Amino acid sequence: MSQRDSGTHRMQVRVFYEDTDASGVVYHANYLKYCERARTLWLAARGFDHRTLADNHGVVFTLADAHIAYKAPARLDDRVDIDTTVIEHRRARIVFAQDMSCREHLLVKARFTVACVRLAGFKPCGLPAELLKELE
Numbered sequence: 001m002s003q004r005d006s007g008t009h010r011m012q013v014r015v016f017y018e019d020t021d022a023s024g025v026v027y028h029a030n031y032l033k034y035c036e037r038a039r040t041l042w043l044a045a046r047g048f049d050h051r052t053l054a055d056n057h058g059v060v061f062t063l064a065d066a067h068i069a070y071k072a073p074a075r076l077d078d079r080v081d082i083d084t085t086v087i088e089h090r091r092a093r094i095v096f097a098q099d100m101s102c103r104e105h106l107l108v109k110a111r112f113t114v115a116c117v118r119l120a121g122f123k124p125c126g127l128p129a130e131l132l133k134e135l136e
Contacts, residue, residue, distance in 0.1 A: 001107045009042040016080045025073035026080075031108050032068070035098045038082040039112070042096075046134045057128045058119050064093065065113035071106050078102045089135045092116045092124045 013034050041051065054060050074080050081101050088095040093115045095103040100108040118125045127135075 008083050009038070009039050009045050011035070011038040011082045011084070013080050013082065015074050015076055015080060016078060018095065020076055025075055028070065031074075031100065032066070033073070033112075034100065035068075035084075035110055035112065036083055038084045038098060039096055039114070042084045046131070048131055048134075053131075054119060057125065059116050059125060060119055061094075061114040061129060062117050062122070063112060064115040066110070067112075068108060068110040070108055074100070074102055074107050080107065086135060089113075089127070089132075091126045094127070094135070 015026055019026050019030045040050065050060065077082055079102065083099045083101075085097045087097045093113055096112045096114070098108075098110045098112065099106060100110075115124055116127045117123060126132075
């Protein structure tokens with residue numbers, strides 16, 4: 001994992017046999033798992049983690065919207081780079097752009113909106129002030 005610039009976080013994942021389907025390429029749902037991991041590491045690179053946000057602020061993130069375009073397959077033993085960038089944020093949500101590539105060849109373009117919700121009642125709420133400050 002690395003920070004590419006001030007706004008983009010890069011994570012690399014190796015494709016294992018268990019990630020592939022009968023045709024020998026990454027099963028489509030696994031790209032969603034890779035993106036989730038990359039967003040979690042984006043958060044960690046800014047000094048936050050899901051457990052601390054839940055324990056200290058009583059908030060969690062929930063996926064509100066997902067758009068994914070599959071451009072090319074990843075295959076067994078590929079090293080896939082996942083670039084995660086915040087393209088928009090509001091009081092209670094963050095919109096991420098996530099591009100996956102292998103050897104600089106685009107595999108997947110995705111956009112995810114995550115909403116901040118209170119653990120108690122699962123109602124939308126504002127992002128913690130410390131996280132909002134990191135997004136500015």
